[in-house]
Amino acid sequence: MTSGESVTVAAPDRKRPHRLAAMLRSQMRNIAPFLTLICLFGFFAAASPSFATLDNFGNILTQISVTGIIAVGLTFVILCAEIDLSIAAIANVTGIAVAYFTLQESYVNIANVPMPGWAAILLALALCALLGLVNAFGLTVIGIPSFIMTLAMMQIAAGISALLVRGQIAYKVPPLVTTLGSTSIGGIPWIVIVAALMLLGGHLVLTYTRFGRYVYMVGGNREAAEYSGLNVKLILGSVMVISAVCAGIGGMVGVAHFGSAQQNEFDTYLLDSIAAVVVGGTSLFGGRGGIGNTIVGLFVLGVLNNGLDHVNIDSFLKILIRGLILLAALVINVYAQRLRERTAD
Amino acid sequence: MQSERQPILELHEITKAFGGVEALRGVDFALTAGEIHGLVGENGAGKSTLMKIIAGVHADFSGRFVLDGRETRFRSVRDAHAAGIAMVHQELSVAPDLTVAENVFLGSQPTNRLGLVQWRRMAREAGEQLKRFGIDVDPMSRLGDLPIGLQQLIEIARVLFSGARIIILDEPTSALSPPEVERLFATLRQLRGEGTSIVFISHFIEDILRVSDVVTVFRNGRKVAETPAVETSKSTLIEAMIGKGREALEETYTHDIMLPPPTDQPVVLNANGLTLAGRLREVSFEARAGEVLGIYGFMGCGQLELARILFGKIKPDLGTLAVAGNQKAFRSTADARRSGIAFVPESRRDMLFHQEPVYKNISISILDRISSLLLKPSRERAIATRQVDQLRIRPAAVELDLGMLSGGNQQKVALAKWLSYPPRLLVLCEPTRGMDVGAKNDVIHIIRDLRAKGLAIIVLSTEPETVLSLADRVIVLKRGAVVREFANEQISKDRLLEAA
Ligand SMILES: Nc1ncnc2c1ncn2[C@@H]1O[C@H](COP(=O)(O)OP(=O)(O)OP(=O)(O)O)[C@@H](O)[C@H]1O
Ligand SMILES: [Mg+2]
Numbered sequence: 001m002t003s004g005e006s007v008t009v010a011a012p013d014r015k016r017p018h019r020l021a022a023m024l025r026s027q028m029r030n031i032a033p034f035l036t037l038i039c040l041f042g043f044f045a046a047a048s049p050s051f052a053t054l055d056n057f058g059n060i061l062t063q064i065s066v067t068g069i070i071a072v073g074l075t076f077v078i079l080c081a082e083i084d085l086s087i088a089a090i091a092n093v094t095g096i097a098v099a100y101f102t103l104q105e106s107y108v109n110i111a112n113v114p115m116p117g118w119a120a121i122l123l124a125l126a127l128c129a130l131l132g133l134v135n136a137f138g139l140t141v142i143g144i145p146s147f148i149m150t151l152a153m154m155q156i157a158a159g160i161s162a163l164l165v166r167g168q169i170a171y172k173v174p175p176l177v178t179t180l181g182s183t184s185i186g187g188i189p190w191i192v193i194v195a196a197l198m199l200l201g202g203h204l205v206l207t208y209t210r211f212g213r214y215v216y217m218v219g220g221n222r223e224a225a226e227y228s229g230l231n232v233k234l235i236l237g238s239v240m241v242i243s244a245v246c247a248g249i250g251g252m253v254g255v256a257h258f259g260s261a262q263q264n265e266f267d268t269y270l271l272d273s274i275a276a277v278v279v280g281g282t283s284l285f286g287g288r289g290g291i292g293n294t295i296v297g298l299f300v301l302g303v304l305n306n307g308l309d310h311v312n313i314d315s316f317l318k319i320l321i322r323g324l325i326l327l328a329a330l331v332i333n334v335y336a337q338r339l340r341e342r343t344a345d
Numbered sequence: 346m347q348s349e350r351q352p353i354l355e356l357h358e359i360t361k362a363f364g365g366v367e368a369l370r371g372v373d374f375a376l377t378a379g380e381i382h383g384l385v386g387e388n389g390a391g392k393s394t395l396m397k398i399i400a401g402v403h404a405d406f407s408g409r410f411v412l413d414g415r416e417t418r419f420r421s422v423r424d425a426h427a428a429g430i431a432m433v434h435q436e437l438s439v440a441p442d443l444t445v446a447e448n449v450f451l452g453s454q455p456t457n458r459l460g461l462v463q464w465r466r467m468a469r470e471a472g473e474q475l476k477r478f479g480i481d482v483d484p485m486s487r488l489g490d491l492p493i494g495l496q497q498l499i500e501i502a503r504v505l506f507s508g509a510r511i512i513i514l515d516e517p518t519s520a521l522s523p524p525e526v527e528r529l530f531a532t533l534r535q536l537r538g539e540g541t542s543i544v545f546i547s548h549f550i551e552d553i554l555r556v557s558d559v560v561t562v563f564r565n566g567r568k569v570a571e572t573p574a575v576e577t578s579k580s581t582l583i584e585a586m587i588g589k590g591r592e593a594l595e596e597t598y599t600h601d602i603m604l605p606p607p608t609d610q611p612v613v614l615n616a617n618g619l620t621l622a623g624r625l626r627e628v629s630f631e632a633r634a635g636e637v638l639g640i641y642g643f644m645g646c647g648q649l650e651l652a653r654i655l656f657g658k659i660k661p662d663l664g665t666l667a668v669a670g671n672q673k674a675f676r677s678t679a680d681a682r683r684s685g686i687a688f689v690p691e692s693r694r695d696m697l698f699h700q701e702p703v704y705k706n707i708s709i710s711i712l713d714r715i716s717s718l719l720l721k722p723s724r725e726r727a728i729a730t731r732q733v734d735q736l737r738i739r740p741a742a743v744e745l746d747l748g749m750l751s752g753g754n755q756q757k758v759a760l761a762k763w764l765s766y767p768p769r770l771l772v773l774c775e776p777t778r779g780m781d782v783g784a785k786n787d788v789i790h791i792i793r794d795l796r797a798k799g800l801a802i803i804v805l806s807t808e809p810e811t812v813l814s815l816a817d818r819v820i821v822l823k824r825g826a827v828v829r830e831f832a833n834e835q836i837s838k839d840r841l842l843e844a845a
Contacts, residue, residue, distance in 0.1 A: 208719050210712050217709055220698045226658065227696045228710045228762065229682025287700060 029281040029288060029336040033296045036279075036329065040300060044307030051310045058189075064276075064302035065195040066091075066254040068295075071273045072202040073246030075294045076239040078277050079206070080219045081286025082146040084243045086135065088270035089157035090128050091251030092263070096161045098124035098177060098252045099170035099261040110168050117174030125248060131157055132244025136237030146240070154270075161263055169262040173255055181256020191253050198246065203291035215239060219286030276301050279329040281336065300329070351414075352377045353542060354399070354511060359408035361394055363749060366740060368394040369406070370566040376511065376542045381533055383557030383574065384546040386586055387781040388753025389739050390563040392546050393435055396513045399544075400432035401425030431509035435516045435546075435752045435779070436694055439500050441489025446471035448488050449503050478502040479528045493692055494520040494644035494807065505532055512536070513544045516752070518552060519778045520691065522643040522807040523842060530556050548753075548781050550579045562586055587783050601835040605817050610634040611669070613770050613801035614655070614686075619664035624650045625825040627664070632770060632801040637792065639816025640805040643845050647825035648774070648805045649691065655772050655803070656688035657681035669769070682710065685769030689759050689776060691805075696759045699748035703738070704729035706747050707762045714766050732761035737787060753780045760788065770801045777811055789814050809838045821845050 024031065045052035070087050077084045100112045101120035115123070131153060138149035173181070180190045206212035214235050218225045226232050250269070255261040280297025282289025304325060308318045352375040361369040369391045376382055384392050397403045398410075401419035410417055412428060419425045425432075439448050446464075449471040455463045471484040480498055488496055497520045504512060518526050533543055533556060547553050553560055554574050562570040562585040570585045614632040619625055625647045632638045642648050653659045655666070657675025666673050668684045675681045681688070687710070690696050698706050708715065708725040715724050729743040736757045738750070747755060756779050763771060776792065777785040792815055796802055804815050812819055819831040821844040829844040 210716055210718065210720055213705070213709075213712060213720060217698055217701070217705070220700055223695045224698055225709075226678050227656075227688060227690055229656075229678050229688075230709070231677055231679035233677065234679075287698075 029283065029333070030293065032332045032336065033279055033281045033293065033300060033329065036325075037296055037300050037303065040303045040307065044303065044310060048307070048310035051307055056306065056310075060299070060302040060306045061192045062189050063306060064298045065189070065191040066250050066257060067269060067272045067276055067301070068195040068298050069198050069250035069253065070247050070269055071276045071294050071298060072198045072291065073239075073243030074273050075202060075277050075282060075289070075291055076206070076215055077146070077243045078274075078282050078284065079215050079286060079289060080236055080239050081222070081284075082139070082236065082239070083274075084135065084146065084150045084240065084247075085270065086131070086150040086153035086157055087243060087247040087273055088266040088268075089154040089161070090131050090244050090247040091254060091269060092266040093131070093157040093161040093164070093251070094124050094128040094248035095173075095251035095255035095265070096164050096170070096261045096263075097127050099173050099255060100164045102170075102172045102174055104170050104172050108168060108170055108172075110165060110170055112170070117176055120174050121176065121252070124252060125245065128244045128248025128251070129241055132241035133237075135244060136240040139240060140233035140237045158263075165261065165263055167263065169260050171260050173252070173261070177252050177256045179256075181253040182259065191257055194249075194253055198249070199291055199295060202246075202294075206290050211235070211238070216287055219283075219288075221287070272301060275326050275329075278333055279326065281333060283336075284333060297329075300325075353413055355409075355411040356395075356399070357409040357411070359395065359398060359406055359410075361391075361398065361403060361406040366749075367566055369398075372408075372563075372566070372568050374561065374568065376544065378510075378542055379537050379540045380558045381537055381543045381545055381556055383553035383560040384544055384563065385548070385550060385553055385560065385582055386563030387565075388757075388779075388784055389751040390586075390781075391566045392563055393515055393752065395563075396432060396515055396544060396546065399425070399511070400430055400513055402432075426509075429508075429510040430513070431504045431507045431511070432513040433501050433504045433515060433517050435519075437493065437496055437500060437692065439488055439496050441487070441496075443488060444468075444485050445475070445482055445488050445491070445499060446484035448499060449474060449484070451503065474506050475499065475502055478505070478532060479525075492645050492649055494522070494525070497521065498525060501529065505536065510540070511542045511544075513546075515546045516548065516779055517545070518547060518549065520644070520775075520807070522845075523809075525644065526552065548779065548785075550582055550782070553582075554579060583782055586781070601837045601840075602813065604819070604831060604833055604836055606833045607818070608633055608636050610636065610799070613669055614803075615667040615670075616655070617665045617667070619651065619654055619661045619666075621647075621650050621654065621659070621661050621825075623825075625654075625661070628822070628825070628827055629664075630820055630827065630830075632803050634769075634799045634801050635796055636817050637796055637802045637804055637815050639812035639819040640803060640822060641809065641812045641819055641841055641845060642807065642822035644807050646822040646845070648807070648822055651822070652688065652690070652772055652774050652803075652805050655681070655770075656686055658688075682768075686772060687763035687768035687770070688772045689763065689774060691774035691778065693752075693755050693759045693779075697747050697755060700746060702744050703733065703747055703750070703758060704743035706758050707732050707743070707765070710762050711766050728765045729761075732764060735764070736761050736791070737784070753784055756780055757784065757788070760791075764791070764795075767795060767798060767800055770803065771795065772803045772805070774805045775808070775811065776804060776806075776815075778808075785814075809841045812841065813838060 050056060070091055074084055074087055098120050101115045101123050103114035104110060104112055135149055135153050138144040139146050180194050183190055206215060214230055218232055218235050222232060251266060254266065258265065276297040277294050278284060279300050280293035282293045304322060308321065354376040356374040359369050359372045372395060374395060386392050398406050401422040401424050404420050446468045450467055455466050457463050468484040475482060480502060501517050518529065537543060545557060557574045560572055560574050560577060560582065561568055562582060564586060610633045612631045613634050617629050619628040628651060640648060650659065654661050657678045657680050673684055704726050707729040715721055726743055733741050733743055738754050738757045747758060760776060777788050780788060792802060804812060806812050819836065820827050821829040823845055
């Protein structure tokens with residue numbers, strides 16, 4: 001074994017175009033969503049004078065906050081090559097639970113159990129963590145695929161919500177939740193700050209902690225993770241719990257943000273969160289992507305939803321356009337994976 | 346001599362770079378009809394890369410590619426297929442979730458007029474084809490459930506009987522035991538007689554000399570020699586591959602060697618009556634500190650299952666394990682790792698993260714030792730760099746994605762990940778598979794060093810040479826049971842084969 005010393009690394013300048021192309025190709029997953037974002041932004045800015053304003057930028061931020069909070073946990077799950085379809089339902093039930101444990105006005109006809117604010121918040125958090133644990137148990141101990149397990153959980157959580165509110169609407173939540181969900185500080189809505197902090201926290205965990213590394217490795221090659229002596233089940237279980245808790249927090253501040261807690265309030269957030277993560281470029285096959293991608297994905301969705309309201313088109317057409325753009329993003333996601341595999345083989 | 350015949354495939358001045366690394370530099374290569382062309386060279390010399398160019402995997406290279414006297418350029422594997430070129434890759438590339446029959450017919454299933462797959466016909470034909478090659482297996486079983494050696498055989502059989510006129514075999518024998526190798530060679534000779542051209546890559550120089558007509562030697566991305574097999578010798582080839590003075594590297598083990606007397610060092614692992622339905626029967630043995638225990642047997646003898654039980658990957662139906670005297674029932678591989686057991690499976694794909702840099706591959710199993718909550722990337726890199734130096738992994742760049750290393754170098758990484766914090770017991774399946782002679786020698790020395798430091802080591806292999814070069818004591822497995830133990834006595838390749 002002596003050959004190694006003479007492995008030539010070609011002069012960088014001669015190889016630059018080639019290298020750049022290879023780099024671009026391997027970074028496709030990160031570049032494509034960003035380009036999409038810039039194009040969308042440019043398009044709407046040109047199409048509507050009211051779009052590219054500071055005020056509207058604030059609107060967009062507020063609009064993507066709840067999705068953003070939920071998407072933090074989902075990013076962990078998708079990085080592990082699993083999926084969580086119960087996030088919206090868990091968000092909903094957690095929001096309802098926190099209202100259920102708060103004293104409502106007399107005209108609200110719910111047999112609720114009033115408690116001090118902190119207790120209500122803790123109980124609601126415990127509820128979503130518990131539901132996450134059930135997901136984790138089904139996935140890792142029984143061995144139900146996450147797609148099926150969380151589909152069942154979606155129904156279970158919706159069922160609990162239904163039992164708690166029985167078709168009614170609750171309005172009051174603990175003061176802390178109200179503050180975070182519907183007030184501002186120095187002109188910045190608290191909910192935006194909460195979302196930003198959670199995204200930042202998720203990013204730090206994924207990038208700088210041992211657990212974060214394990215998440216990427218388990219997603220990259222589960223078999224190899226197991227043969228490396230990692231406790232794969234523990235890691236998968238943890239991400240399911242993280243996902244449920246993030247969804248729960250999103251649900252609580254969401255309820256305060258919307259001003260009411262009721263059945264089916266979060267239904268659109270399931271697809272939006274999945275879309276944000278995937279559009280941002282996190283691989284559905286696991287192991288690639290991260291919170292940075294999710295943030296870009298959130299902005300793509302936010303700009304798209306908000307921008308379509310600023311231009312004059314048929315509101316039914318908007319739904320179709322949204323669908324088409326999501327499809328395009330998915331195609332890029334899968335395609336980027338393939339390109340990468342090709343450069344690596 | 347072959348050279349008088351018209352070549353069917355000629356490559357001129359082939360150059361191929363990956364990013365900044367030049368894998369091939371101006372290589373000429375020619376193949377004539379009805380020849381077996383042996384290819385040897387160190388890990389990373391560029392053998393697989395050249396073959397992938399021929400098989401249409403890498404479409405992006407410079408140089409001329411002449412097939413049947415006409416300049417051609419394949420854009421994909423499909424183009425190469427259409428031109429009658431088929432390849433068995435170094436890394437198993439089967440579809441584990443499909444049946445054996447589907448794998449044999451991959452992409453060309455027999456269909457009826459409605460375009461529906463004719464399952465019965467497919468199963469029958471696949472079964473017949475495999476039987477011709479001496480493989481007796483239910484064509485409707487799921488491929489992934491079969492032992493890796495059998496999967497490799499099935500993949501080889503598929504390519505051999507695909508009707509291709511140029512067949513490339515990239516280290517096909519690495520997971521095969523001697524009887525299968527013989528069968529493969531017989532088939533290759535038969536195909537040669539029918540006019541098929543075959544390229545055969547292997548690190549077993551003797552095999553190369555035995556079966557090839559011409560041998561080409563690669564070194565560092567260049568072709569350094571091409572000679573008729575009858576006019577060369579093992580030492581000449583090794584010298585061409587890696588330079589002077591190292592030709593004594595690979596011993597042949599045809600003579601007897603003496604196993605040392607048993608040590609009185611403490612028992613590290615005690616396996617008692619391990620039984621796994623249909624795979625293992627009452628396997629008992631002990632591994633001691635400072636000793637290498639070899640476990641030898643043919644493919645399918647239950648080695649793989651045994652190794653996985655030791656690492657907590659599968660649970661035995663019956664039997665117990667004790668580590669340093671304490672009974673253990675591993676619930677996960679993490680449990681086994683915490684008990685001080687390290688494991689390298691026979692298939693590196695299962696062990697490595699191809700999309701992650703080398704240093705993350707090396708540090709993954711020891712992250713909890715070098716960091717608590719937060720990662721320490723500089724520490725990881727330093728440790729990885731040390732391992733890369735020690736094992737001479739090439740290219741020596743810890744930031745490179747693992748998938749960019751050659752097969753043999755990947756194998757070294759799989760070993761490297763356990764060496765920074767030596768465990769109590771090291772379980773190695775086929776530790777030198779796919780390594781060139783120099784690297785094998787390095788690994789043998791490393792394992793001996795670890796033994797001297799007091800580790801208990803278990804080496805499981807289907808290659809007699811691997812076991813003989815490392816083991817102080819050998820047990821032989823046959824159909825899931827221990828049939829013979831060699832300790833403190835003469836042993837040789839023949840005796841080992843006889844016992845199995
Ligand atoms: N996809 C790739 N990306 C980057 N570098 C690569 C890639 N494939 C191979 N290389 C590099 O090209 C060189 C030649 O590799 P190749 O796989 O051809 O070696 P080999 O002769 O087949 O070795 P081995 O005996 O270990 O299989 C090595 O330095 C390797 O690191
Ligand atoms: Mg190779």
